[in-house]
Every structure is written in C-alpha cells, then in structure tokens.
Amino acid sequence: MSNRIKNVVEEIISDQWATLKKVTYSYQNQDQSWSDVKREVYDRGHGACALLYNVKKQTVILIKQFRLPAYLAGDNGFLTEVPAGIIEDEAPEQAIIREIEEETGYVIPALTSVGDVFTSPGAVTERIFLFIAPYDDAQKVTDGGGLDSENEDIEVVEYAFAKALQDVKKGVIKDAKTIILLQHLALSGVMKTSNL
Numbered sequence: 227m228s229n230r231i232k233n234v235v236e237e238i239i240s241d242q243w244a245t246l247k248k249v250t251y252s253y254q255n256q257d258q259s260w261s262d263v264k265r266e267v268y269d270r271g272h273g274a275c276a277l278l279y280n281v282k283k284q285t286v287i288l289i290k291q292f293r294l295p296a297y298l299a300g301d302n303g304f305l306t307e308v309p310a311g312i313i314e315d316e317a318p319e320q321a322i323i324r325e326i327e328e329e330t331g332y333v334i335p336a337l338t339s340v341g342d343v344f345t346s347p348g349a350v351t352e353r354i355f356l357f358i359a360p361y362d363d364a365q366k367v368t369d370g371g372g373l374d375s376e377n378e379d380i381e382v383v384e385y386a387f388a389k390a391l392q393d394v395k396k397g398v399i400k401d402a403k404t405i406i407l408l409q410h411l412a413l414s415g416v417m418k419t420s421n422l
C-alpha cells in the first residue's frame with residue numbers, strides 16, 4: 227500500500243453480476259501536494275487463461291466466441307482467444323484446469339505459470355493469471371464448447387502456430403491475453419518460428 231494514497235472511500239453504484247463502485251481518495255502528487263480524486267471502478271473478480279500447444283504438430287488450441295463488449299466497441303464481436311475463465315474460490319491453476327475442460331474438452335493436469343497482468347487498470351480491478359501447457363490428442367475427452375447453463379457457445383479451433391502468429395500480425399487476433407501468450411510461446415523457443 228502506498229503512503230501517497232489515503233482516505234479511500236468506496237460507494238457501490240451497482241452490485242448485480244459484478245460490482246461497479248465510485249471511489250474517492252486523497253492522492254499525493256509528485257510535487258507533494260494533495261488532490262481529492264473520484265474514480266469509477268468495475269470489479270468482476272480475477273481471471274486465468276492458458277495457451278495449449280503441441281510441439282510435434284506445431285499447433286495451439288484457441289476458441290472463438292461472441293463478446294458483447296467488443297461488439298459494442300465496433301468489432302464483429304467474434305473473438306479468437308485462449309481458453310479463460312473467472313477464478314472462483316480457488317487457486318488460479320485450479321480455475322484454468324476446469325475452464326480448459328469446459329471450453330475446449332481437453333483434460334490438462336498441470337500447467338506452467340507465466341505471470342499475471344492487469345487487463346484494463348484504469349477502470350477494471352481484474353488481474354489475469356497466464357499459463358501455458360503442452361497438449362496431445364489423447365487428452366481430448368469431450369467436445370468442449372462451454373456451459374449451456376451460462377449461454378456459452380464456444381467454437382474450439384486447433385490452429386497452426388504459424389497461422390496464429392500471422393493472425394496476430396494481421397490484426398485478426400485482437401484479444402490481449404491471447405496475443406501475450408502467443409508471443410510468449412514464440413519467444414520461448416519451444417515452437418518453430420523460422421518461417422515467419
């Protein structure tokens with residue numbers, strides 16, 4: 227906690243599926259003076275996501291689903307992403323193991339953590355925990371596709387890794403966590419990037 231922040235007062239504006247708060251606080255500027263600041267903050271918890279890769283096939287598993295906020299922002303709304311989900315009362319790795327199975331149909335017993343990021347720190351409290359893991363065909367146990375009870379309609383796509391990187395370059399893949407993980411995998415040297 228910074229001693230440049232004090233008198234934090236939170237007021238809940240909306241508390242339905244997630245929470246929207248109005249927060250006031252005193253902030254000490256670089257010149258030591260104090261300002262009173264007011265901000266709106268959206269809290270929908272934290273998330274976890276994972277990039278599944280197969281070195282032998284040079285492929286990755288991505289999913290495509292409709293994202294209303296992206297649609298409202300002018301996109302067609304159908305985003306290609308890594309599987310991801312909201313962390314409930316559990317460790318990030320446990321959350322992503324469950325989400326991978328629900329969304330892609332793969333059972334992945336263990337993953338490697340590659341850190342965590344704030345997705346939109348000016349407005350949203352969310353921290354996303356990033357993972358990678360190898361997969362093979364034998365680990366696919368169901369079709370995946372998400373939960374009907376949550377109106378999820380997810381298409382699972384096995385992508386050539388080189389095509390995924392080209393789609394990042396072309397701006398076809400626009401989701402930040404997905405781009406971070408694809409670029410991480412490219413930099414890690416685990417997959418071939420020589421033809422790019």
Ligand SMILES: Nc1nc2c(ncn2[C@@H]2O[C@H](COP(=O)(O)OP(=O)(O)O[C@H]3O[C@H](CO)[C@@H](O)[C@H](O)[C@@H]3O)[C@@H](O)[C@H]2O)c(=O)[nH]1
Pocket residue numbers: 243244272273274275310311312325345352353354376377378403
């Ligand atoms: N009823 C209701 N359901 C909602 C609402 N907002 C989202 N949902 C549903 O709640 C479910 C959440 O699915 P998860 O798989 O757990 O989360 P996610 O949306 O994939 O979130 C992941 O990706 C996000 C986008 O990058 C990340 O923000 C998040 O941290 C996580 O990584 C989805 O079915 C979604 O439609 C809402 O306002 N009301």
Ligand SMILES: [Mg+2]
Pocket residue numbers: 309310311312325329
């Ligand atoms: Mg999800």
